[in-house]
Amino acid sequence: MKTTRAPRIVATLLLGLIIQGIGGAADGAAAPQSAEQQRPGDGEATRGAADAALERRTSEVASGLRCPVCQGVSVEDSPTELARQMRGVVREQLAAGRTPDEVRAFFEDKYGEWILLEPKANGFNLVVYILPWLALLAGLGVIVIVVRRWTRPPPGEAPQPAQPVASSLEP
């Protein structure tokens, strides 16, 4: 009756929260891209489609670089002078025909891997990529086990028929 329904409601709520959390994370990941498109290129007039494409590629690379004089802000988002100059370097190198990977490698060469906002998926860094999924799986496992235990009828008692629950809601 009520005691057996409550865990189900809790479990549903928990699952709902988890699903919402995953959806929220996906929203967060998508947000920087829409911000990129709105950003004008450092006061320089963007003339023609080629300029716009260069600006877009500059933003793309700059969003993946960590601003050295800030706390956890990308070169793209930082208003500091150094970040502005670094965007200039990115733009210059892209215009000179370097690929985004080559530009990232240039900065990594100067600052080390620290400059990349997203750690490379190799070696010890894999912990960052794998651990959240392991934790999520473990959490789901715990929920399944706990919900089963809660909804299991006490030993020696026959499973409850559905009617008494429905009738108990009526006044």
Add this chain to the structure above:
Amino acid sequence: MMSWKRALSAAAIVLPLLALLAFGLTRNPNVIPSPLPGREAPQFELLTLPLAEGGTPETVDLAALRGNVVVLNFWASWCLACRDEHAPLSRVARAYADEGVQFFGIVYDDSPRNARQWIEAMGGQAYPALLDPHSRTAIDYGLYGVPETFVIGPDGTVRHKIIGPATEQELRAQIDALLLERREIELPAGGEHPVTETI
């Protein structure tokens, strides 16, 4: 029976996590290892900041200084810690001027006017200040704040990076080690005659 099994599986999950977090605590996120020491110092050709208004700037080319110990100090007039290291830097620069150790202050993200006023207010600087337009040299040196000081060996490689205000003790220790190294190169084994003019 069941309880120690449960305790064991809990430990199997909790202990590795604790170990990971403990490892994280041993690391200082503010100290970012620079890939520069041990590598060739990024080249630059920069103009000096003339201390007199309207003075003519001179060009300083790092490549031309090969064979000398070079100390590069990135600073700015708005940087408070740069005040602390100003006196020790100037003192060490004067002490080693005869040994051919070259000091340069590279002005970072600052106007020439502010930089000049700062030097005047601090009672002068014992070495030239260089202007770094668009912070290109700062980016080449992987700068992430001021003050930062790079000690470059006679072979043109970066030997040491000081993050934050440089102290006299650290500067002297680094320079002494490099001068000793240079002397050993100049004096080949068994050679009685020191090579006075090298490079």
